[in-house]
Amino acid sequence: MKRRTFITLLGGAAAAWPLAARAQGERLRRIGVLTPFSADDAEGHARLTAFAQGLAQSAWTVGQNIRIEYRWGDGKADTMRKHAAELVAITPDVIVALSSAALAPLVEATRTVPIVFAGVADPVAAGYVENLARPGGNATGFAVYEYSISGKWLELLKEVAPRVTRAAVLRPSDIAVGPGQFGTIQALAPSLSVELRPVNVRDPGEIERALTEFAHAPNGGLIVFGSPGAAIHRALIIALASPAGRLQLSFLHFRWRPGLVWTRFPRPAPPRGRLRRPYSQGREACRPSGAGADQVRVGDQPQDGEGTWPRSADDRARARRRGDRVSRREFITLLGSAAVAWPLAVRAQQSSPALIGFFNAGAATVLKQEIDAFRDGLRNLGHIEGRNVRFEYRFADGDLERLPALAAELVRLSPNVVVSSPVPANLAIAKATSAIPIVMASGADPVGFGLVKSLSHPGGNVTGLTNFAEELASKQIDLMRELLPGLARLAALVNVANPLHVPQWRETQAAAAQAAIALVPFEFRSPDQLEEAFARFARERADALLVPPDVTFTTHRRRIINLALDARLPTIFFLRQSAEDGGLMSYGTNQVENYRRAATYVDKILKGAKPQDLPIQRPTKIELIINLTTAKALGIEVPPTLLARADEVIE
Numbered sequence: 008m009k010r011r012t013f014i015t016l017l018g019g020a021a022a023a024w025p026l027a028a029r030a031q032g033e034r035l036r037r038i039g040v041l042t043p044f045s046a047d048d049a050e051g052h053a054r055l056t057a058f059a060q061g062l063a064q065s066a067w068t069v070g071q072n073i074r075i076e077y078r079w080g081d082g083k084a085d086t087m088r089k090h091a092a093e094l095v096a097i098t099p100d101v102i103v104a105l106s107s108a109a110l111a112p113l114v115e116a117t118r119t120v121p122i123v124f125a126g127v128a129d130p131v132a133a134g135y136v137e138n139l140a141r142p143g144g145n146a147t148g149f150a151v152y153e154y155s156i157s158g159k160w161l162e163l164l165k166e167v168a169p170r171v172t173r174a175a176v177l178r179p180s181d182i183a184v185g186p187g188q189f190g191t192i193q194a195l196a197p198s199l200s201v202e203l204r205p206v207n208v209r210d211p212g213e214i215e216r217a218l219t220e221f222a223h224a225p226n227g228g229l230i231v232f233g234s235p236g237a238a239i240h241r242a243l244i245i246a247l248a249s250p251a252g253r254l255q256l257s258f259l260h261f262r263w264r265p266g267l268v269w270t271r272f273p274r275p276a277p278p279r280g281r282l283r284r285p286y287s288q289g290r291e292a293c294r295p296s297g298a299g300a301d302q303v304r305v306g307d308q309p310q311d312g313e314g315t316w317p318r319s320a321d322d323r324a325r326a327r328r329r330g331d332r333v334s335r336r337e338f339i340t341l342l343g344s345a346a347v348a349w350p351l352a353v354r355a356q357q358s359s360p361a362l363i364g365f366f367n368a369g370a371a372t373v374l375k376q377e378i379d380a381f382r383d384g385l386r387n388l389g390h391i392e393g394r395n396v397r398f399e400y401r402f403a404d405g406d407l408e409r410l411p412a413l414a415a416e417l418v419r420l421s422p423n424v425v426v427s428s429p430v431p432a433n434l435a436i437a438k439a440t441s442a443i444p445i446v447m448a449s450g451a452d453p454v455g456f457g458l459v460k461s462l463s464h465p466g467g468n469v470t471g472l473t474n475f476a477e478e479l480a481s482k483q484i485d486l487m488r489e490l491l492p493g494l495a496r497l498a499a500l501v502n503v504a505n506p507l508h509v510p511q512w513r514e515t516q517a518a519a520a521q522a523a524i525a526l527v528p529f530e531f532r533s534p535d536q537l538e539e540a541f542a543r544f545a546r547e548r549a550d551a552l553l554v555p556p557d558v559t560f561t562t563h564r565r566r567i568i569n570l571a572l573d574a575r576l577p578t579i580f581f582l583r584q585s586a587e588d589g590g591l592m593s594y595g596t597n598q599v600e601n602y603r604r605a606a607t608y609v610d611k612i613l614k615g616a617k618p619q620d621l622p623i624q625r626p627t628k629i630e631l632i633i634n635l636t637t638a639k640a641l642g643i644e645v646p647p648t649l650l651a652r653a654d655e656v657i658e
Contacts, residue, residue: 036073038062039094039102039120041109043080043087051079054105054125080109082240088112095120104148110135114146124148140478140514157191157463158622164228165199171228175204175221177214177244178232191463191622192230198616201228211243218247360397361390361613364422364443366414368432368558370404376584377602381426381448384606390613403432405534405562407504410435418443424612426605429474429558430507433458437469444618447471448605449598451507451556453623462623470618471608473625474596480511480555481518483579483594486631487551488522489649490592491577498527498549498576500540500567502557511555534563541570549576556581556595564588575641586632586657591641596626630654 040058044051055077059069067073076097078090091112094102102117104110104124113122114135122145127135130150136142139150165171174196178189189205196203206217221227231244365381367374382392390396399420401413414435417425421443427436428448436445437458445468447453453473459465462473488494499515502508512528519526527547529540544552552571554560560567561582568589571578580586581595608621634657638645650656 036067037097037099038073038075039097039099040075040077040105041080041087041090041094041102041113042077042105043082043108044105045081046079051105058103082108084108084112088115091116104146107133110146114144118145120145122146122148138478139475140481141517157189158195159624160230161192161195161199161201164230165201168228170226172200172226173202173204173221173224174228174230175206175218176230176232177206194464194620194622198611198620211240214240214243215247218244360393360395361424362420362422363396363398363609364417364420364425365398365400366417366425366427366432366436367401368403368405368407368410368429368435370562371400371402373562373564373584374402376599377428377448380599380603381606384603385609388606388610390606390610396613403558405559407431407559411439414439424609426471426609428602429556430456431505431558433469434506441468443468444612445469445471446605446608446612446618447473447623448602449474449596451475452510455510456506459623462625464619465621465623466619468618470621470623472601472604473623474556474598474601475626475629478514479581479595479629480515480553481521483553483581484515484518484522484524486592486594486649487553487577487579488524490643490645491551494524494550496525496527496547496549498529498544498547498552500531500552500554500557500560501528502531502555502559504532505557505559507557508555515553515555531559534559534566537563537566537570541574541576544576545574552576552578554578554580554585554590561585564590572637572640577641577643583630583632583655586634589634589637591634591637591643593630593632595629597628597630601626632657 040055042051042055044054059075062068062073069075076094076099078094080087080090087108091109095113095117099120101121101123102113104113104122105126107124107127110122110124110127110130111133124130124135124146125148127133127148127150130136130142130146130148131138135146136144161174164174176189176192189203193203204217204221206221207213218229229244363385365378371378382398385396392398399417399422401417403409403413410431414432417436418439424444424446425436425440426446426448427433428450430450430452433445433447433450433453434456447458447469449472450456450458451474453459453465453469453471454461458469459467484497487497497519499512501512516526527544527549529536529543531537531540554564554567561584564580564582564585565588568578568585571591572589577591580590580593582598583593583595584598586593604624611621612618631653632655633645633650633653635645635650636658
């Protein structure tokens with residue numbers, strides 16, 4: 008997404024959310040805006056312009072039905088606290104906080120005035136909200152990422168500049184985000200053989216002194232957090248670390264835009280990494296220049312920034328222009344790399360392949376896409392079945408009682424690493440071994456279930472990816488209400504054998520109570536009860552059905568879809584595959600992508616990394632899929648606003 012488009016969307020959403028529901032033409036509404044920038048900062052003005060445009064698009068006009076009180080923080084914590092108190096004192100209808108640095112003093116100053124935040128990192132861990140699905144309190148808004156993604160920054164720096172053995176980290180020390188993000192990077196650094204040096208972003212003098220001292224030793228790198236202080240002093244940091252500056256550092260700067268990586272190097276990037284601009288026409292001649300010209304992504308990174316993947320192993324040589332010729336230094340580097348790699352590759356082929364255990368509570372027949380994505384991810388990282396890796400699969404086919412025996416059977420084979428999913432399988436394999444590394448390809452609330460100590464510092468032998476499965480019921484109910492405004496009775500399948508059902512059902516009950524919707528639950532214990540469940544839903548005259556994320560429901564999803572269609576019961580699922588198979592809607596994470604990302608964890612562990620040092624990653628995108636064919640079959644007209652928000656519409 009282009010920078011201007013993202014800022015406009017963010018500003019428009021932040022502006023419209025708390026106000027659009029109120030009747031217009033009433034008294035003049037007052038909005039407070041607290042920004043960390045200085046009044047003359049171009050970036051700050053760009054954001055406020057986008058915010059005003061968003062308000063105008065929602066029919067809120069300054070001087071006509073709203074007035075706005077702006078406060079500029081100048082990057083100073085004391086100034087931010089002072090302005091936060093001033094804004095609260097004027098009792099506005101809502102206050103907009105344009106960063107974590109702006110949000111922190113506002114949350115301290117008031118628990119009653121509504122606060123909408125934009126561009127805040129991990130508001131849950133920072134204590135600003137209770138959880139993403141149900142924030143609680145008086146603050147809500149838009150999060151750009153959370154702490155666990157910080158480890159990816161160091162990985163990217165190491166990938167594009169392998170010579171880096173020391174890294175300075177410019178961080179905001181006066182807000183919770185800085186120490187939290189640094190802790191995540193700190194946990195990963197030993198596995199990448201990188202020594203870290205934190206540098207607090209407070210004033211230009213401190214930045215210059217710290218970086219100048221750090222640059223005296225060779226092989227240095229620099230990571231700059233996307234904080235207000237870094238934005239305000241960005242010109243100085245760029246001048247110091249750029250090739251033309253006094254400090255020769257590999258420079259990785261994470262700007263305000265989530266998923267966008269901006270890099271500067273004092274010398275060309277190493278041949279093994281490929282830098283691409285996100286332009287669909289690739290290398291076509293005479294393509295137009297545009298916003299992509301200042302966006303450099305590493306490897307095959309998707310446009311939405313969900314992850315960064317190494318180049319394909321089968322990347323073929325191509326004809327090169329004169330400007331692509333390899334310099335003498337690069338040729339020597341390539342020659343040296345080949346000399347080192349040759350004997351290592353021979354030894355690797357002579358050693359026995361690593362054994363990877365694949366442990367899943369579902370059925371192989373419904374997990375083909377996930378398995379293929381995982382194996383493809385490993386192949387791209389150089390792990391080829393039969394050459395240097397081999398697999399042992401164990402599937403419970405949705406029968407959760409089989410998991411303990413299958414886990415014990417797999418552990419007896421002593422695999423190098425086990426990839427497991429979802430929660431029931433994760434719990435079973437973790438109980439079976441505390442020594443073998445475990446990578447969760449997907450799983451809800453690993454901290455709450457006792458699998459890890461924290462997302463940033465897992466501890467023990469478990470790491471991997473989460474899926475928000477315990478937090479999405481509220482949003483799923485909201486989507487169903489938008490589709491069916493008259494929704495009064497909502498059926499729900501509840502698998503009491505799955506430990507995940509406890510937090511799921513608690514979340515579902517709370518969301519339904521808030522929406523004044525009566526629930527019609529059916530406690531599911533066996534697939535043989537599905538017909539009985541739908542018969543009850545018909546007797547209770549349910550208007551729609553919620554199928555929560557559950558491995559047994561996933562295994563039998565086609566049967567559930569057919570029963571729902573026969574009963575003419577609109578149904579919302581968690582997995583996109585359910586909508587692809589004929590379900591009406593799905594809202595959840597992309598599990599196929601999670602399995603592909605799990606391959607990167609396996610790669611690191613096979614290369615010597617410890618699970619306890621690999622932060623757990625949360626999904627960066629939640630997808631809404633609508634099957635318009637099913638909607639038409641059910642006689643449902645999907646509102647255009649809902650179709651516009653869908654990530655994919657199946658017709």
